[in-house]
Amino acid sequence: MTDTTIDVPETTKADWSSDQEVRWCPGCGDYSILTAVQMMMPDLGVRREDTVFISGIGCAARFPYYMNTYGMHGIHGRAPAIATGLALARPDLDVWVVGGDGDMLSIGGNHLIHALRRNVNLKILLFNNQIYGLTKGQYSPTSEIGKITKSSPIGSIDEPFNPISVALGAEATFVARTHDMDRKHMMETFRRAWEHKGAAFVEVYQNCNVFNDGAFGAITKKDKRASMLIDLTHGEPITFDDGAKGVTMGADGRLRIVETADVNASDLLVHDETREDPSLAFALSRIASGPFMPTPVGVFRSVDRPEYATEVSRQLAYAQETSGPGDLHALLHSRPTWEVT
Amino acid sequence: MTDTASPETRELDALVIRFAGDSGDGMQLTGERFSSASALLGNDLATLPDFPAEIRAPAGTVLGVSAFQIQVADHDIMTPGDAPNVLVAMNPAALKSELHRLEIGGTIIANEDAFEDRNLAKAGYDENPLTDGSLANYTLFTVPMTSITKRACEDLGVKPRDAERSKNFFALGLVSWLYNRPVEPTMDWIDKKFGSRELVAAANVAAFKAGHAFGETAELFDSRYAVRAAPHAPGTYTNIDGNTALSWGLVAAGRQAKLPLFLGSYPITPASDILHELSARKNFGVRTLQAEDEIAAVCSAIGASFGGHIGLTTTSGPGVALKSEAIGLALSLELPLVIIDIQRGGPSTGLPTKTEASDLMLAMYGRHGDAPLPIVAAYRPSQCFDAAIEAVRIALKYRTPVILLSDGYLANGSEPWKLPDVDSLPDISTTFATETNATDDDGNPVFEPYLRDDDTLARPWAIPGTAELMHRIGGLEKQSGSGNISYDPANHEEMTRIRQAKVDRIAEDLDPIEVDTAGPADVLVLSWGSTWGACKGALRRLRAEGRSADHVHLVHLNPFPNDLGEILRRYETVLVPEMNTGQLVDLVRAKYLVDAKSITKVRGVPFTAGEIKNVIMEALDD
Numbered sequence: 014m015t016d017t018t019i020d021v022p023e024t025t026k027a028d029w030s031s032d033q034e035v036r037w038c039p040g041c042g043d044y045s046i047l048t049a050v051q052m053m054m055p056d057l058g059v060r061r062e063d064t065v066f067i068s069g070i071g072c073a074a075r076f077p078y079y080m081n082t083y084g085m086h087g088i089h090g091r092a093p094a095i096a097t098g099l100a101l102a103r104p105d106l107d108v109w110v111v112g113g114d115g116d117m118l119s120i121g122g123n124h125l126i127h128a129l130r131r132n133v134n135l136k137i138l139l140f141n142n143q144i145y146g147l148t149k150g151q152y153s154p155t156s157e158i159g160k161i162t163k164s165s166p167i168g169s170i171d172e173p174f175n176p177i178s179v180a181l182g183a184e185a186t187f188v189a190r191t192h193d194m195d196r197k198h199m200m201e202t203f204r205r206a207w208e209h210k211g212a213a214f215v216e217v218y219q220n221c222n223v224f225n226d227g228a229f230g231a232i233t234k235k236d237k238r239a240s241m242l243i244d245l246t247h248g249e250p251i252t253f254d255d256g257a258k259g260v261t262m263g264a265d266g267r268l269r270i271v272e273t274a275d276v277n278a279s280d281l282l283v284h285d286e287t288r289e290d291p292s293l294a295f296a297l298s299r300i301a302s303g304p305f306m307p308t309p310v311g312v313f314r315s316v317d318r319p320e321y322a323t324e325v326s327r328q329l330a331y332a333q334e335t336s337g338p339g340d341l342h343a344l345l346h347s348r349p350t351w352e353v354t
Numbered sequence: 355m356t357d358t359a360s361p362e363t364r365e366l367d368a369l370v371i372r373f374a375g376d377s378g379d380g381m382q383l384t385g386e387r388f389s390s391a392s393a394l395l396g397n398d399l400a401t402l403p404d405f406p407a408e409i410r411a412p413a414g415t416v417l418g419v420s421a422f423q424i425q426v427a428d429h430d431i432m433t434p435g436d437a438p439n440v441l442v443a444m445n446p447a448a449l450k451s452e453l454h455r456l457e458i459g460g461t462i463i464a465n466e467d468a469f470e471d472r473n474l475a476k477a478g479y480d481e482n483p484l485t486d487g488s489l490a491n492y493t494l495f496t497v498p499m500t501s502i503t504k505r506a507c508e509d510l511g512v513k514p515r516d517a518e519r520s521k522n523f524f525a526l527g528l529v530s531w532l533y534n535r536p537v538e539p540t541m542d543w544i545d546k547k548f549g550s551r552e553l554v555a556a557a558n559v560a561a562f563k564a565g566h567a568f569g570e571t572a573e574l575f576d577s578r579y580a581v582r583a584a585p586h587a588p589g590t591y592t593n594i595d596g597n598t599a600l601s602w603g604l605v606a607a608g609r610q611a612k613l614p615l616f617l618g619s620y621p622i623t624p625a626s627d628i629l630h631e632l633s634a635r636k637n638f639g640v641r642t643l644q645a646e647d648e649i650a651a652v653c654s655a656i657g658a659s660f661g662g663h664i665g666l667t668t669t670s671g672p673g674v675a676l677k678s679e680a681i682g683l684a685l686s687l688e689l690p691l692v693i694i695d696i697q698r699g700g701p702s703t704g705l706p707t708k709t710e711a712s713d714l715m716l717a718m719y720g721r722h723g724d725a726p727l728p729i730v731a732a733y734r735p736s737q738c739f740d741a742a743i744e745a746v747r748i749a750l751k752y753r754t755p756v757i758l759l760s761d762g763y764l765a766n767g768s769e770p771w772k773l774p775d776v777d778s779l780p781d782i783s784t785t786f787a788t789e790t791n792a793t794d795d796d797g798n799p800v801f802e803p804y805l806r807d808d809d810t811l812a813r814p815w816a817i818p819g820t821a822e823l824m825h826r827i828g829g830l831e832k833q834s835g836s837g838n839i840s841y842d843p844a845n846h847e848e849m850t851r852i853r854q855a856k857v858d859r860i861a862e863d864l865d866p867i868e869v870d871t872a873g874p875a876d877v878l879v880l881s882w883g884s885t886w887g888a889c890k891g892a893l894r895r896l897r898a899e900g901r902s903a904d905h906v907h908l909v910h911l912n913p914f915p916n917d918l919g920e921i922l923r924r925y926e927t928v929l930v931p932e933m934n935t936g937q938l939v940d941l942v943r944a945k946y947l948v949d950a951k952s953i954t955k956v957r958g959v960p961f962t963a964g965e966i967k968n969v970i971m972e973a974l975d976d
């Protein structure tokens with residue numbers, strides 16, 4: 014990208030906004046995510062025509078219609094698979110994937126983990142509102158146990174997924190979390206995802222004000238953030254609440270939230286997003302069992318591993334080098350032949 | 355291996371031989387080697403591999419029998435033959451399961467060593483059929499194949515168990531002697547295949563030679579046989595199976611379209627070999643993804659098509675069922691995509707290794723909504739090459755998913771193929787959109803992704819990376835032209851009808867139907883898919899007897915060729931043989947209101963020419 018930035022025309026947020034009327038419910042968190050993406054894109058110095066948004070089905074999945082780029086609104090859960098094909102065919106493109114928690118963790122769970130495992134160069138934004146929005150309010154694979162919805166009138170009894178844990182378990186090389194109440198944080202996190210070479214997974218806490226209003230209020234409201242969001246910063250000790258609280262690892266190997274006053278500064282865990290071993294990132298993802306307790310946001314993990322399309326291209330080049338460029342005539346004659354005169 | 359003491363050689367015009375043994379006995383390999391040697395000899399041939407679904411069913415049981423039938427002939431043939439003339443039975447189970455196919459008076463070559471008590475019991479024999487006189491209607495040769503093979507390998511240092519494994523090469527050697535097949539191709543093949551594993555190679559060579567020598571010296575056989583080369587048209591030939599021909603057809607289509615291929619696939623019998631073959635063609639720029647499931651497979655192909663590649667997905671019936679939602683998406687996106695269905699026995703897992711042609715209705719209607727798709731069906735192993743090119747041609751020209759149907763019989767069966775001159779292949783290239791094609795209300799140039807070509811009704815294919823043509827597409831109904839989401843009732847009706855009209859248009863491209871006729875006839879046989887060979891064989895026999903019936907074979911099943919209705923109405927009787935319970939017949943009856951008669955067989959094995967001939971005779975005599 015770097016050597017082409019010079020001739021990429023400057024753009025503004027307006028250039029990235031399509032002429033389609035945005036049709037989410039008034040007050041939906043999706044609006045602020047859309048704005049954050051549209052405001053971030055000009056900073057990347059990329060061409061709109063080289064950018065593609067692919068989605069599944071759900072409220073979140075309407076996203077591509079609103080971006081003035083190439084886009085495809087796919088089928089429920091399958092966006093990571095569609096995007097994988099596009100990214101392999103066209104490594105020259107920036108491919109973004111957008112979907113909801115039902116879309117990517119229920120019906121599309123299989124495709125999500127395999128796109129992450131393969132490290133396809135996709136920027137995957139999972140809008141987690143802990144509910145099915147488009148189908149009007151059923152519990153989702155991230156809904157908490159006991160959640161009362163139309164399809165769980167006595168409360169959901171399904172153990173929820175922790176999306177960050179799922180992504181880490183799927184060998185994702187870039188894993189981050191942000192939320193719809195902080196545009197700057199979203200923009201920064203999306204930009205980091207874009208810079209990552211390989212599959213980047215970003216969970217965005219998103220408020221569905223119609224079917225699950227305030228699900229993240231306990232941690233994302235302006236007055237709660239300092240005490241409830243644990244901002245992960247690479248190379249820094251993990252602290253929050255203006256430094257009053259921090260994270261340590263106990264002798265039993267478990268992470269704990271502590272009063273920093275009660276421990277030595279050297280006991281505080283220093284965040285290292287580049288750790289090859291994902292176990293500490295996994296432990297961090299499980300400090301909170303839901304968005305009710307202090308919750309880490311930011312980049313959990315960012316490590317290098319060969320990107321899939323690059324490996325595919327490398328194999329194509331290797332095959333050409335070793336067997337010569339494809340020659341159909343030679344292929345047809347590659348099995349034993351005989352002549353009839 | 356000299357000919358000096360050989361008995362006299364007698365000419366046969368055709369020979370049908372069936373190798374049968376335990377699935378561990380290497381019968382498929384034996385059959386393939388016999389085919390290859392016969393192909394190099396210039397015979398025409400057709401093969402029918404027939405193996406169990408279990409990788410290793412219990413050894414020695416009827417369930418575990420693996421068979422390979424081949425017909426070799428000195429004239430052009432279309433099927434692997436009705437009934438074998440020769441059955442090679444490596445154990446009692448093989449005899450038990452295959453004997454009923456053998457023609458009365460046919461020859462049995464049995465591995466005597468395997469007919470001991472335990473094996474006889476496993477196969478369900480109370481008495482040894484080799485000695486109890488029950489095979490009196492056949493010519494029986496009992497040969498101690500296992501023990502001779504072991505003895506032949508004695509001095510090589512091969513373990514007795516490994517030596518025993520080579521007994522299929524003993525059988526091959528013996529049969530090769532009996533039917534005068536050339537020895538060198540098999541020796542070369544062993545050399546290439548096992549070159550590095552010297553002991554295995556040596557054992558196989560020794561076993562083959564022992565078999566050959568046994569024929570020569572045992573004085574069991576009072577004659578040898580030969581089948582002369584068939585009078586093929588001049589050219590270079592190779593022996594090809596359907597899946598390889600299909601894979602090569604796809605590679606050729608990429609070349610003729612000047613576009614890269616992308617295959618998203620999930621392994622399934624009997625389609626996996628296409629994934630294998632294309633995965634080995636990376637030097638042609640073919641990208642293959644072994645996806646996590648069939649849904650991802652087809653979706654990745656759709657993504658690649660969106661990016662300007664030829665998106666392909668290969669599978670069998672169960673996989674098509676999984677892909678159907680995504681195929682509907684591709685249809686709505688109006689992107690090129692080829693879905694290859696190598697049919698097998700169904701429903702559900704059905705008969706994974708047996709053939710059937712029962713996915714026609716799935717291809718035709720297996721999606722929600724009004725979702726018409728072009729269907730192309732291959733009809734013989736070598737023709738899978740052309741069928742693949744045709745499917746890609748339609749997909750590119752009309753910007754639509756296309757279903758290409760083959761089946762297990764075509765996929766695994768092989769025949770000689772005169773290699774086409776690559777320069778004579780059709781140009782199927784297409785163009786991407788590069789310019790805006792409309793103006794907005796203010797007169798500014800814009801790109802409308804659903805503005806159509808007048809002739810083909812295809813929409814422009816503008817791929818990411820093209821400035822000025824950015825657009826968003828999806829499965830929601832689109833406004834005709836602009837492609838913006840539209841819930842307008844009249845627009846939905848218009849779009850639904852256009853999608854149908856686009857498929858119907860394809861018929862304009864199709865050549866007039868060739869009716870295979872030998873004079874005035876009241877009966878027409880209408881066939882599709884691999885039934886072709888049995889129909890052709892039936893007609894040939896019938897005509898040899900001075901009777902007359904006509905034949906039409908369909909490659910395009912949706913849309914039907916424009917002249918089909920008129921042709922069908924010319925006949926008093928239309929017979930439709932199918933390896934399903936009557937799917938084409940229903941389509942034809944519904945569309946043309948003709949009283950076509952259904953002839954069906956759903957036994958996991960293809961029709962024989964004899965079966966079809968009999969039903970035609972009945973119709974003629976009615």
Ligand SMILES: Cc1ncc(C[n+]2csc(CCOP(=O)(O)OP(=O)(O)O)c2C)c(N)n1
Nearest residue numbers: 070071072073089113114115116145146147
């Ligand atoms: C195959 C299929 N099954 C079910 C649906 C119905 N459906 C549409 S969106 C959705 C769930 C949406 O929830 P989520 O992915 O969390 O996205 P949100 O709407 O909350 O943004 C469901 C079940 C569908 N469109 N397709």
Ligand code: SF4
Nearest residue numbers: 038041072146221222
């Ligand atoms: S239902 Fe919820 S997620 Fe969907 S648009 Fe409305 S507020 Fe947003």
